[in-house]
Each structure stands twice: as structure tokens, then as C-alpha cells.
Amino acid sequence: MSTSFWINGEQQTVDVDPSKPLLWVIREQLALTGTKFGCGIAQCGACTVHIDGQAMRSCVTPISRVEGRQVTTIEGLRSDDGELHPLQQAWIEHQVPQCGYCQAGQLMSASALLSNNPSPSDADIDAAMSGNICRCGMYGRIREAIKTTSVASATHEKLFYNGAEVENV
Amino acid sequence: MSKLTRRAFISAAAVAGGGVVIGIAMRPGNQVKDLAAKLGDESEGLVHTYIKIDSDNLVTAIVPHSEMGQGVHTALGQMLAEELDADWDQVKVEEAPAIGEYATYSAGRRYLLSGIDFPNLVIPTVDGMMMNVADMLNLQITGGSMSVRTTGILAMRIAGAATREMMQTAAADAWGVPVDEVSTGDSHVAHGPSDRREPYAAFAAAVAEMTPSQTPTFKDPADYKIVGTYVPRRDIPAKVDGSAQFALDVRLPDMAYASVVRSPVPGGSVAAVDDAAARAIEGVVDVVLIPQSSVGGMLGETISSEAVAVVADSYWTANRAVQALNITWSETGFESVSSDDIYAQFERDISAKTERETDRKAGETESAFASAARVLDADYHVPFLAHTCMEPLNATADVKSDSAEIWVGCQNPLGFRRDVASILGMDPENVTLNNHIMGGGFGRKARPDYAMQVALLSRAVGRPVQLIWSREEDVRQDFYRPAVQSRFRAAFDSDDNLIAWENTYTNKNEPIEAPLIPYSVPAQDIGYVSSPVHIPFGAWRSVDHSQHGFFTESFIDEAANAAGKDPYEFRAELLQNSPRHLAVLTRVAKEAQWTRPLPAGRGRGISLQESFGSLVAQVVEVTVADGQVAVERVVAVIDPGLAVAPDGIAAQLESGIIYGLTAALHGEISIENGAVAQSNFDDYKSVRMNEAPLIETYVINSGHDIGGAGEPGTPGIAPALANAVFDATGLRIRQLPLGNFDLNYQAEESGVVG
Numbered sequence: 060m061s062t063s064f065w066i067n068g069e070q071q072t073v074d075v076d077p078s079k080p081l082l083w084v085i086r087e088q089l090a091l092t093g094t095k096f097g098c099g100i101a102q103c104g105a106c107t108v109h110i111d112g113q114a115m116r117s118c119v120t121p122i123s124r125v126e127g128r129q130v131t132t133i134e135g136l137r138s139d140d141g142e143l144h145p146l147q148q149a150w151i152e153h154q155v156p157q158c159g160y161c162q163a164g165q166l167m168s169a170s171a172l173l174s175n176n177p178s179p180s181d182a183d184i185d186a187a188m189s190g191n192i193c194r195c196g197m198y199g200r201i202r203e204a205i206k207t208t209s210v211a212s213a214t215h216e217k218l219f220y221n222g223a224e225v226e227n228v
Numbered sequence: 229m230s231k232l233t234r235r236a237f238i239s240a241a242a243v244a245g246g247g248v249v250i251g252i253a254m255r256p257g258n259q260v261k262d263l264a265a266k267l268g269d270e271s272e273g274l275v276h277t278y279i280k281i282d283s284d285n286l287v288t289a290i291v292p293h294s295e296m297g298q299g300v301h302t303a304l305g306q307m308l309a310e311e312l313d314a315d316w317d318q319v320k321v322e323e324a325p326a327i328g329e330y331a332t333y334s335a336g337r338r339y340l341l342s343g344i345d346f347p348n349l350v351i352p353t354v355d356g357m358m359m360n361v362a363d364m365l366n367l368q369i370t371g372g373s374m375s376v377r378t379t380g381i382l383a384m385r386i387a388g389a390a391t392r393e394m395m396q397t398a399a400a401d402a403w404g405v406p407v408d409e410v411s412t413g414d415s416h417v418a419h420g421p422s423d424r425r426e427p428y429a430a431f432a433a434a435v436a437e438m439t440p441s442q443t444p445t446f447k448d449p450a451d452y453k454i455v456g457t458y459v460p461r462r463d464i465p466a467k468v469d470g471s472a473q474f475a476l477d478v479r480l481p482d483m484a485y486a487s488v489v490r491s492p493v494p495g496g497s498v499a500a501v502d503d504a505a506a507r508a509i510e511g512v513v514d515v516v517l518i519p520q521s522s523v524g525g526m527l528g529e530t531i532s533s534e535a536v537a538v539v540a541d542s543y544w545t546a547n548r549a550v551q552a553l554n555i556t557w558s559e560t561g562f563e564s565v566s567s568d569d570i571y572a573q574f575e576r577d578i579s580a581k582t583e584r585e586t587d588r589k590a591g592e593t594e595s596a597f598a599s600a601a602r603v604l605d606a607d608y609h610v611p612f613l614a615h616t617c618m619e620p621l622n623a624t625a626d627v628k629s630d631s632a633e634i635w636v637g638c639q640n641p642l643g644f645r646r647d648v649a650s651i652l653g654m655d656p657e658n659v660t661l662n663n664h665i666m667g668g669g670f671g672r673k674a675r676p677d678y679a680m681q682v683a684l685l686s687r688a689v690g691r692p693v694q695l696i697w698s699r700e701e702d703v704r705q706d707f708y709r710p711a712v713q714s715r716f717r718a719a720f721d722s723d724d725n726l727i728a729w730e731n732t733y734t735n736k737n738e739p740i741e742a743p744l745i746p747y748s749v750p751a752q753d754i755g756y757v758s759s760p761v762h763i764p765f766g767a768w769r770s771v772d773h774s775q776h777g778f779f780t781e782s783f784i785d786e787a788a789n790a791a792g793k794d795p796y797e798f799r800a801e802l803l804q805n806s807p808r809h810l811a812v813l814t815r816v817a818k819e820a821q822w823t824r825p826l827p828a829g830r831g832r833g834i835s836l837q838e839s840f841g842s843l844v845a846q847v848v849e850v851t852v853a854d855g856q857v858a859v860e861r862v863v864a865v866i867d868p869g870l871a872v873a874p875d876g877i878a879a880q881l882e883s884g885i886i887y888g889l890t891a892a893l894h895g896e897i898s899i900e901n902g903a904v905a906q907s908n909f910d911d912y913k914s915v916r917m918n919e920a921p922l923i924e925t926y927v928i929n930s931g932h933d934i935g936g937a938g939e940p941g942t943p944g945i946a947p948a949l950a951n952a953v954f955d956a957t958g959l960r961i962r963q964l965p966l967g968n969f970d971l972n973y974q975a976e977e978s979g980v981v982g
Contacts (some may be wrong), residue, residue: 083474083544092477093470102909133470158297159467177825185918196886198920225927
């Protein structure tokens with residue numbers, strides 16, 4: 060059975076089992092490997108993509124559910140002219156990734172958050188980002204990168220995450 | 229190649245296109261007599277790493293270490309570039325291919341020569357010091373927080389400094405000027421008086437004819453421009469746009485996908501398989517029985533138990549088909565074992581003290597306890613833990629009749645190549661291993677079982693196969709941080725001085741010094757008993773420090789409380805002969821404002837832990853409300869000797885703290901009916917954004933030998949947290965994870981949790 064949907068602005072039609080999760084269609088049929096497998100049960104967020112602008116866990120989303128809808132993956136997060144998304148730039152500025160495996164999902168969750176709420180509070184960030192596990196534990200850097208990208212960044216307190224204070228003795 | 233391996237410990241040679249390559253090599257008979265005696269002939273040398281300078285003046289360092297998130301390539305590149313006086317923007321670091329010439333010889337050399345400091349992943353016990361050269365040749369380990377301390381110190385710095393000296397000499401010869409008038413900087417040589425300046429590449433051919441110094445002069449650290457400064461990691465841009473290539477991202481023509489399952493009880497084999505339902509699923513290619521195999525080596529034995537795999541046109545299909553298999557597993561004899569049984573066994577073995585081995589014996593503990601005004605005793609225990617790297621175990625293989633190619637992310641590429649070759653019955657020379665960046669490693673990806681499985685699957689179906697472990701398989705088939713019990717007694721004299729420390733725990737691994745304490749207690753008796761379990765052991769970030777850090781730094785807090793003293797001041801008094809430790813402890817107390825009063829319900833705890841050559845002190849602030857603990861703030865101070873990459877150190881501290889916090893709050897692999905009860909992130913929880921504390925990090929460059937960074941942040945968080953809970957509630961936490969306990973309820977029962 061075929062399913063047609065839009066991915067990163069291009070229309071795609073795939074002929075697969077309608078219950079096959081979107082994650083595996085993206086990775087196997089479309090060979091877009093930036094979206095990761097982490098748990099298979101919507102617990103870790105590594106597979107997060109946007110469906111019509113909302114952050115969704117592609118590992119539990121049957122392909123039939125995206126018929127006619129807009130799917131964005133990490134490969135489509137850049138602007139049309141190729142510029143990195145401001146969050147991607149902030150991720151580099153704050154040296155967020157360590158192993159990097161969860162970061163596509165983190166960025167997709169964070170970008171969905173900011174598009175709905177340009178000035179998230181700490182509680183908003185907790186609510187939007189707690190579905191994404193980072194086993195390298197870079198939560199502090201992720202939080203600060205989101206804050207500096209948001210319009211309210213000027214009001215935030217001192218950053219602790221861009222390097223330790225170093226003393227030579 | 230032969231020139232490099234035969235001639236010297238460090239050597240130079242020309243490469244095509246007008247560049248030069250500098251190899252750090254081991255010449256048989258050169259450094260280590262015991263090892264040299266086992267080498268066959270002069271050709272069996274080891275080249276450790278290459279530094280290449282191209283005709284366009286680009287410096288490339290090829291290093292034998294894997295990237296699993298720790299930023300090692302950037303730190304090693306900094307060390308090379310600093311001594312070379314290179315232009316950092318024109319330095320590239322690449323991971324070495326998995327061929328024998330890149331064995332991490334320096335990791336071995338350091339412990340062979342010093343006998344005390346060796347990588348924790350390499351040798352399970354001190355008895356493993358006896359090695360043979362075959363193992364050495366297949367050692368390409370990233371672990372033990374060792375890369376900067378070994379390859380960085382013993383290879384990158386030497387190569388950089390020796391090359392800089394050769395460049396100066398070559399320029400002086402060419403220009404006819406005294407060598408001490410030739411300066412270096414930004415990958416150029418210059419002569420001020422005659423206003424000459426040329427790129428290093430201009431002298432590559434001349435340098436290739438020279439013999440590098442094995443004892444070059446290093447820079448004064450005060451002159452460092454690259455080491456110790458902030459430089460962005462080179463691997464990060466590809467990790468924010470989805471282009472970074474993990475092993476899971478390998479795509480080959482005609483590639484099939486596989487999922488696998490092993491016996492829930494470790495060591496079980498397959499008695500019978502009904503695969504009719506699995507084979508009936510559309511897209512299934514084959515159902516394959518993978519026999520048990522075991523491989524040895526310096527990591528200790530890895531037993532890869534029998535498994536059943538399904539190969540299909542999609543991972544989704546393969547994994548559904550695995551779940552449709554009806555497998556009868558053989559009896560192992562462990563089917564009735566539970567975590568409670570294991571803890572009861574630990575209790576018996578610790579009480580019996582049969583064949584107790586000693587780690588440290590000082591003073592007269594027996595007479596100290598006999599004469600003590602007061603004795604404090606306590607039993608602690610911690611559960612098994614899984615690694616749960618974000619990237620589930622996976623590997624891809626394309627096995628032909630006489631050769632094989634493997635794509636994997638692992639912490640020991642040469643060892644994996646050897647083990648895959650062994651299971652295929654091939655010469656390692658016929659196996660090509662492509663190592664990828666890892667989505668976390670934490671010690672798990674030093675075990676080759678998953679790569680061995682996929683090799684057999686590809687051979688069975690005659691086409692490329694990508695094997696992906698489900699998260700459930702990843703949690704249930706790990707090599708686990710062991711469950712451990714630890715029993716303490718402390719003796720005090722009538723002035724509340726701590727005069728004796730006695731500790732007996734179960735099952736020693738390494739590092740050997742993990743249970744030792746830095747405090748000057750006159751009488752000490754620290755030792756262990758063996759209490760074997762059927763759950764396989766694995767190195768887990770910080771290995772034995774992960775449990776002993778919690779045990780010793782909690783019990784010293786109990787001792788402080790028993791003595792009626794402030795936990796910081798009590799420790800500080802016992803560190804008067806250890807100024808380096810005292811400095812770290814004092815600094816963390818200062819940064820955390822240790823004496824600042826806290827509101828009710830809030831508590832503060834401290835810890836100090838030396839591990840992998842670095843010292844880390846932590847202060848944790850918590851709020852306890854409604855029986856639950858919230859971690860508000862962590863202040864961490866590290867003395868790594870010298871922070872090569874300060875932001876990398878900060879990131880590793882943050883990472884190690886969150887990794888340890890997950891274990892302290894949630895981490896528990898429990899055993900039911902002989903099997904692991906947990907399966908995925910829903911029942912084996914990780915700290916998430918909403919639980920992550922604010923972490924402040926401070927670095928002291930004390931000038932001591934460079935220590936590790938990847939692991940030292942982990943051991944100290946659990947005790948500092950437990951000590952903070954005690955400060956807030958008066959409840960002493962003697963078991964982890966904390967999340968198991970309702971701190972309100974426990975308060976009504978007794979003053980002790982666990």
C-alpha cells in the first residue's frame with residue numbers, strides 16, 4: 060500500500076506496510092539517517108521529527124498517519140538558503156553535543172518548542188525537552204543554548220556552561 | 229612502513245607529494261625487555277601514530293583512539309599542535325584504521341614501565357599484568373580515561389616537539405644561520421635577523437632524511453598557546469545537522485537488517501525454536517541460530533551466548549519476527565536466583581570473611597577497635613547497572629568466502645578485528661574493520677559480541693547485514709556494573725578522633741586503588757571477599773570507583789557525624805598531609821559557599837574522590853519535599869594536573885555527574901528468576917531535563933601529572949547527594965538508587981535508608 064507525504068519540502072510516495080513506523084521509512088526507504096533509533100517505544104526522543112510543525116516520536120508513528128502531511132527531519136532544519144537554524148548555531152556555540160547521537164531529536168524538540176513559544180520559561184523547557192534523553196548528560200548546555208536562541212535571552216542569568224573557570228596554581 | 233618500524237622509536241620519512249610523515253614507533257628490544265623477548269623478529273614493530281605534514285602545510289595527526297563523545301581527537305590534536313608550534317586551523321586529527329601498526333602501544337608501555345598505572349579496561353585484575361605480545365598487537369583501546377595521559381603525553385607531545393626541532397635544524401642548515409636563531413610559530417620557521425619565514429612544508433623533504441630526537445625539549449607550559457585554551461571541538465558541526473555518520477547509518481547495496489535475542493538468563497542456550505510464525509511475516513529472509521562463542525584477550529574473556537536472529541528486509545520486520553519466535557531456553561541452574569538471593573549471598577560471604585584478600589593494612593586495627601571509646605558500623609550495597617548508550621549496539625558486516633568487512637563503533641577496533649577474524653576462521657589481515665564515532669560507549673563497546681554476531685549473520689545469508697539490538701536486548705544482555713556490598717567499621721577514641729577504618733566488600737575488579745581512602749586514619753584494614761554471581765561483569769564508567777566512591781565518601785560522612793563535626797572540616801582535618809586533596813576540597817567548599825545557611829528542607833553534601841589520576845570534589849544541594857529529593861545544584865572542582873581542553877574537561881565533568889546521578893537516583897538492574905527484570909527507558913530510567921541540576925565546574929591546574937577526564941566526574945555525585953539528603957532530613961542513605969525510597973515514610977521507621 061502506498062503512502063504519500065511531504066518530507067523536508069519534497070513529496071514522497073512509499074509502498075510499504077501502512078503500520079511500518081515513520082522512523083524506519085525515513086532511515087530505510089528514504090536513506091535519511093540523521094533521525095535516530097533509541098528505544099522504539101517513545102521513551103527517549105532520539106527519533107523526534109516534526110509532523111506539521113509538531114514534535115513527534117517517529118518510532119511509534121505508523122507511516123499511514125502521515126499521509127498528505129508535512130514531515131521535517133534534522134536534514135530539513137536548515138533554512139531554504141542553507142543557513143543553519145539558530146538553534147543549530149547555538150548548539151555549536153555552546154558546544155552542546157558530546158557523542159551527538161541524541162542531538163537530532165533534541166534539536167527537533169527544541170525547534171518545535173521555539174516555533175510555538177519564542178520565549179520559553181525554564182518550566183516550558185522542562186516540559187518540552189524532558190522527553191529527550193541525553194546519556195552524555197548535556198542538559199545544562201541544551202537549556203542554555205535554547206535560552207540564548209530565544210528572544211528573551213538577554214534577561215537570563217549568568218551562563219555556567221561555556222567552559223569551566225580555570226585556575227593555574 | 230618497514231623503515232618506520234625497524235629504525236627507531238620515533239622516525240621520519242618522506243611521503244608522496246612532497247610532505248613528511250613522522251611515526252611514533254616501537255622498535256623491538258628498544259624499551260621493554262620482557263616484550264621484546266616475545267617478538268619474533270625485527271619486523272614486528274609497532275607504529276603507534278603518524279603525524280603528516282602535507283606540501284600545502286596541513287598537519288594531520290592519525291591517532292589510535294575512538295570518539296564516543298569525549299572529544300579526544302580535539303584534545304590530542306591540541307597537544308600535538310602545541311609542541312609543534314602549529315597553526316591550529318591547519319591541524320586535522322583522524323582516527324587510525326584498525327591495522328596492527330596502530331596498536332596503542334603507549335598505553336601498554338606506561339604500565340609496563342611504571343607498573344602502577346594502567347588502563348582500567350585493559351586488565352581486569354592486577355594478575356593480568358602478565359601479557360603476551362599477541363594481545364599487545366591487538367590492543368587499540370579507548371578507555372580508562374587514558375588517551376590524553378598515554379597517547380597524548382607519550383606520542384603527540386614527543387612527535388610535535390621532535391618535529392619542531394627538526395624543522396628548526398633544517399631551516400638553519402638551508403639558511404646557513406645558527407639553529408638557536410630560528411624560531412617557530414603558526415606552522416612556520418622564521419629567522420628574524422635575515423627576515424626569512426617559510427612554511428614547515430618547505431623543509432619536509434629535509435626533515436624526512438633526519439632522525440628525530442627521542443628526547444626533544446618540551447615547551448614551558450607558561451608559553452602554551454593552544455593547550456589549555458578554549459578551542460571548539462572539530463566533530464560538533466556534523467553532530468548538529470544530521471550528517472555525522474554512526475555505524476547505524478551505514479548503507480550498503482543489497483543490505484538486509486537483523487534483530488537478535490538471547491536467553492533471558494545469562495548463559496542460557498537454545499533448547500528448541502518454533503520459528504513458523506516468524507517466517508510467515510512478509511519480508512523475513514531467514515532465521516539464524518548464532519552459536520555460543522568466547523574470545524579472550526587482555527579485556528578478559530567475553531562469552532557471547534547462543535542467540536537466535538531474524539534477518540529481514542527491514543529492522544522493523546526483523547524485530548517483529550524476533551518477538552514472534554517461540555524459543556525454549558535451556559536450564560542454566562540460575563533460574564531461581566533473585567537480587568535478594570545475591571545480596572543474601574554477599575552478606576554470608578562478607579560475614580564469613582573466607583579467603584579475605586587485603587587491599588591495605590596499616591597500623592593495628594584490632595587493638596584500635598578493642599580500645600575504642602566508640603565504634604560505628606554500617607553495611608552498604610548498590611545494584612547492577614546497565615550502560616544504555618544512546619546508540620543501541622549495532623554492527624554491519626559483508627562477509628565473503630575469503631574476506632570480510634565490518635562497520636562498527638567500538639572502543640577496541642584491533643581487538644574487534646581479531647575477534648571477528650577468529651570467529652570466521654580468517655586471518656585478521658583479511659578482515660577490514662571500519663570504526664565509526666560512537667553514540668556513547670561507557671565501557672560497553674569494548675566487548676565484541678555484537679560484531680561477532682553480525683559477521684556470522686552475513687555469512688549465513690550471503691549478503692551484507694546490519695544487526696541492530698533492540699533497546700530491550702541492550703538492557704538485558706549487557707556486561708553489568710556489578711552489584712556490590714561493602715561493610716564498614718570505624719573506631720573513635722574518647723576525643724572523637726577517627727583511629728581505625730575497617731572495610732570488607734565483595735568482588736574486586738579495578739582500578740585496584742578504588743576502595744582506598746585519602747584520609748590519614750592511623751589504623752586501616754581494607755579488603756574483599758570473592759562472591760561469584762552469574763551476571764556478567766563489565767567496565768562501567770569509572771568501574772570500581774562507581775561503587776566505592778559512594779561507599780567510602782558516605783561512610784566518612786557518617787564518621788564525621790558520629791564525631792559531631794562538620795563533614796567538610798572533618799575531612800579537611802584528615803587531609804593535612806595531602807595538600808593537593810585539601811586544595812580541591814577547600815576550593816569546592818568556597819565555591820559552594822559551604823557555610824551559607826540553607827532554608828528548611830534544603831540540604832548540602834560534599835564528596836572527594838581521586839580516580840584515574842584526577843581529583844574531584846563535589847558539593848550537592850538538594851531539596852527534599854513530599855518524600856522526594858530534587859537535586860538543585862552541583863558544584864564540582866577538578867584537579868587534572870593540567871586541563872588540556874578546559875571546556876572538554878567541563879563537559880566531561882557535567883557528563884560524568886549526570887551519568888552518576890542517573891545511577892544514584894534511578895539506576896537499578898534487578899534480577900528476577902535469574903534474568904534481568906528491566907527492559908527499556910521506561911523501567912530503567914535516566915535523568916532527564918526536568919531533573920538535571922545546575923552544574924558549576926572549576927578547574928585547578930596544579931601542575932601534577934595529567935590525569936583523566938572521562939570518568940572522574942562520576943564517582944563523587946552519589947555520595948555527595950546522599951550526604952545532602954542526610955543534611956536535609958537526617959536520613960542516612962546506604963543503598964541506591966535513592967528513587968526506591970519514600971523519604972517521608974523511611975523517616976518514621978529509623979534513621980537509616982537501606
